[in-house]
Amino acid sequence: MDAVPIGVVTVSDRASRGIYEDKGGPAIEAVLGRILTTPWHAKRRLVADERPAIEAALRELADDEGCPLIVTTGGTGPAPRDVTPEATEAVCERMLPGFGELMRAVSLRVVPTAILSRQTAGTRGRSLIVNLPGKPSAISDCLDAVFPAIPYCIDLIGGPRLETDPAVCVAFRPKGS
Numbered sequence: 505m506d507a508v509p510i511g512v513v514t515v516s517d518r519a520s521r522g523i524y525e526d527k528g529g530p531a532i533e534a535v536l537g538r539i540l541t542t543p544w545h546a547k548r549r550l551v552a553d554e555r556p557a558i559e560a561a562l563r564e565l566a567d568d569e570g571c572p573l574i575v576t577t578g579g580t581g582p583a584p585r586d587v588t589p590e591a592t593e594a595v596c597e598r599m600l601p602g603f604g605e606l607m608r609a610v611s612l613r614v615v616p617t618a619i620l621s622r623q624t625a626g627t628r629g630r631s632l633i634v635n636l637p638g639k640p641s642a643i644s645d646c647l648d649a650v651f652p653a654i655p656y657c658i659d660l661i662g663g664p665r666l667e668t669d670p671a672v673c674v675a676f677r678p679k680g681s
């Protein structure tokens with residue numbers, strides 16, 4: 505099987521202008537590198553907190569690049585320029601609110617402001633899109649928590665079978681699937 509393309513989208517005004525170095529994209533790749541045993545490669549995008557740019561990146565990664573999984577970081581809070589959840593909803597056909605619920609619950613053990621994140625997830629065709637907060641430390645908190653459900657979700661939407669290192673993350677698939 506060819507290496508699976510995975511979309512890694514940083515949404516940040518300052519990182520996209522080069523004011524600071526993007527630490528979010530590399531942090532997502534580090535978590536995926538720990539968890540996945542299936543060969544994969546990142547399709548990295550860095551965009552400002554602008555709905556059209558975020559939506560265009562998500563559409564391109566899903567429709568043209570064929571990414572079964574697209575992970576975003578940043579732009580999930582309540583500030584006026586935080587629009588990643590709106591962009592995600594606009595491009596998705598179906599939402600999966602359980603992802604946001606679990607990630608907020610896990611993050612609440614780390615920081616009380618976890619409730620400020622409107623992070624969500626949804627599907628566009630054969631792609632699962634998952635939002636993470638912008639703080640680089642939030643990335644492993646959130647992605648480790650939801651990853652056990654991601655391979656089966658991708659099975660269900662017709663994507664490739666993703667295998668994980670069971671010492672790091674046990675992917676749950678119901679018996680017989």
Ligand SMILES: Nc1ncnc2c1ncn2[C@@H]1O[C@H](COP(=O)(O)OP(=O)(O)OP(=O)(O)O)[C@@H](O)[C@H]1O
Nearest residue numbers: 514516517518519525526527528578579638639640
């Ligand atoms: N991609 C990133 N790389 C490095 N640090 C980041 C990144 N995104 C966020 N941070 C850090 O986490 C903090 C909170 O993230 P948040 O997404 O709220 O940033 P922000 O205030 O919206 O600014 P911006 O959109 O310019 O990143 C930032 O102030 C910054 O210190």
Ligand SMILES: Nc1nc2c(c(=O)[nH]1)N[C@H]1C(S)=C(S)[C@@H](COP(=O)(O)O)O[C@H]1N2
Nearest residue numbers: 578579580581611617621637638639642645
């Ligand atoms: N695990 C974790 N979740 C977190 C945080 C964090 O530091 N760690 N920061 C919170 C804060 S302060 C905000 S404002 C929201 C939204 O962040 P974003 O706008 O960078 O996506 O995520 C929240 N969730």
